[in-house]
Amino acid sequence: MRAEVPIGARDPAFPSTRTHADAHVRKSLTCRGPGGPVRSLPQSQASHRSCVNVGRLSAALSKRPRPLTMLEYLPIWKVASILSTMENTPVQQNPDDPRSELAVADQARQRLAAGLRLPTGLHSVLAAAVAVQVGAAAYGIAAQTTAGLAVALAGVAVLMGVAALLLYQFRRINGVRVDGLSSQIVLGSGGTSTLIYMVGFGAATWAAFESRWWLVAAASVAAGVSYAFGTLRWWHVYRHDPSAHAGGASPRVFAALAVLACLGLVALLIAR
Amino acid sequence: MAKLDPLIHAPARLQVLTTLSAVSEAEFATLRAVLEVSDSVLSKHVSALADAGYVRSRKGVRAGRRTTWIGLTSAGREALHEHVAALRRLIDGVD
Numbered sequence: 001m002r003a004e005v006p007i008g009a010r011d012p013a014f015p016s017t018r019t020h021a022d023a024h025v026r027k028s029l030t031c032r033g034p035g036g037p038v039r040s041l042p043q044s045q046a047s048h049r050s051c052v053n054v055g056r057l058s059a060a061l062s063k064r065p066r067p068l069t070m071l072e073y074l075p076i077w078k079v080a081s082i083l084s085t086m087e088n089t090p091v092q093q094n095p096d097d098p099r100s101e102l103a104v105a106d107q108a109r110q111r112l113a114a115g116l117r118l119p120t121g122l123h124s125v126l127a128a129a130v131a132v133q134v135g136a137a138a139y140g141i142a143a144q145t146t147a148g149l150a151v152a153l154a155g156v157a158v159l160m161g162v163a164a165l166l167l168y169q170f171r172r173i174n175g176v177r178v179d180g181l182s183s184q185i186v187l188g189s190g191g192t193s194t195l196i197y198m199v200g201f202g203a204a205t206w207a208a209f210e211s212r213w214w215l216v217a218a219a220s221v222a223a224g225v226s227y228a229f230g231t232l233r234w235w236h237v238y239r240h241d242p243s244a245h246a247g248g249a250s251p252r253v254f255a256a257l258a259v260l261a262c263l264g265l266v267a268l269l270i271a272r
Numbered sequence: 273m274a275k276l277d278p279l280i281h282a283p284a285r286l287q288v289l290t291t292l293s294a295v296s297e298a299e300f301a302t303l304r305a306v307l308e309v310s311d312s313v314l315s316k317h318v319s320a321l322a323d324a325g326y327v328r329s330r331k332g333v334r335a336g337r338r339t340t341w342i343g344l345t346s347a348g349r350e351a352l353h354e355h356v357a358a359l360r361r362l363i364d365g366v367d
Contacts, residue, residue, distance in 0.1 A: 098359040101283050105290035112306045113294050172334065175302030176295040177341075242294035250296070 113242040116176065118235065119169035123228040126185060129162035131224030134201050138216050142208035156261075160186070180238060183248030184231045193230020197223045276362075277355040279324050284309065285317050289344060289352045292327065297343040299334060318342055326351055 136155025140148035163186045171177050188194050200223025207215035238245040280286050287307055292298060304314045321327045326348030332341045344352070 099363050101286055102356065102359055104283060105287045108287045108291045108306055109294045112291050112298070112302075115306070175299035175334065177297040179296040243290075246294055246296060248296075 109242060112176070113239050116174045116178075116239075119166055119173060122166055122170075123232055125162060126166065126231060127221075127224035127228035129159045129224070130188075130197070130227040131220040133159040134197075134204050134223045135216055135220035137201065138204035138208040138220070141205050178238070178246055179248035179250055180234070180245050181231075181248070182251075182254070184234045186254060188227050188230060193226050193233075196226035196230075199223075200226065275354065276358045277351050279320065280326070280351060280355050282317075284313065285321060286352075286355070288314070288317055288321065289326065289348055290356075292342065292344040293349060293352060295343075297341045299332075300329075300340040300342060303342060321348065324348075 133155040136158075137152045140150075140152025140155075142148070143151070166185055167182055170181065188197055200219045204216045204219035204223070207213070207219060234245070280289055284307070288303070291303060291306055300314070300318075304311060307314065318327060318329065322329055325345060327342055328345050329340050329342045332339050
């Protein structure tokens with residue numbers, strides 16, 4: 001095997017009737033120097049300059065018995081068969097592609113949900129705020145006075161203020177807004193927790209009418225704890241299936257509720 | 273019958289819509305971090321989805337900085353459900 005063949009010179013082993021394909025192969029294997037003209041390189045240098053081993057090329061070409069003719073190069077029966085197959089064979093659907101697409105998208109969603117964090121002390125603060133609201137409302141209803149009404153409204157204001165602060169913190173920490181969480185914190189829309197809240201509220205109001213203040217406190221705390229527990233349970237359900245539980249009352253709904261509350265307050269004041 | 277939606281067939285757009293379905297709104301930076309894409313790539317996809325009415329965006333402020341909040345519209349949620357249903361039907365059909 002020869003180590004070096006001057007490119008551009010006629011190779012004795014290379015027939016004079018070279019085809020276009022042979023010429024193309026040889027052209028692609030030449031090395032151009034900085035000055036531009038084609039030149040040959042020793043084998044040691046060629047390997048370092050990403051040139052193909054020219055000696056191996058010569059050996060490979062010399063093994064070819066004869067040049068290809070046009071008919072042998074593109075036989076029509078072969079081309080026709082290939083084209084026919086390409087046109088008639090349906091595209092094979094690979095189920096792994098859509099499956100992997102869905103899996104990657106689902107992973108991104110789960111990554112977002114798993115990275116969400118509740119504000120520190122959300123459950124205890126929420127439980128305390130609800131307990132204050134229930135106790136104040138029970139006292140206000142039992143007192144049947146303007147001062148009592150003011151106390152009840154103050155309790156509602158405390159709960160709304162705490163809820164707004166918690167939701168603001170959640171949005172600031174995570175960079176997302178989840179209406180389902182807003183509904184849980186402001187409206188307590190969980191089934192069991194809402195029921196316990198209503199029972200606690202009723203018990204506290206009855207106890208206030210009976211002037212059993214320890215029972216008012218106990219019922220208020222129970223209502224607050226159940227309210228916070230409902231939020232905690234919703235949070236776990238949401239983390240498991242975020243898209244199904246992300247929805248809830250939108251800020252517009254809360255604005256409408258606030259307007260209704262204000263109108264109710266005005267009506268109460270006028271009625272007195 | 274649900275059909276594949278060419279607009280959200282691109283994996284990146286499918287990820288954007290799927291991720292947004294988990295929240296009501298997400299900040300641009302949060303979405304970019306979750307999807308692990310560049311600003312320009314996410315901005316391009318969000319613009320295309322917003323032009324189709326699949327997402328909505330609004331300017332907001334977070335920690336004193338102006339930010340962009342992106343949310344899924346009802347049309348986008350419906351399109352996502354149909355596209356995912358079509359993909360699942362395709363998988364079931366080939367399997």
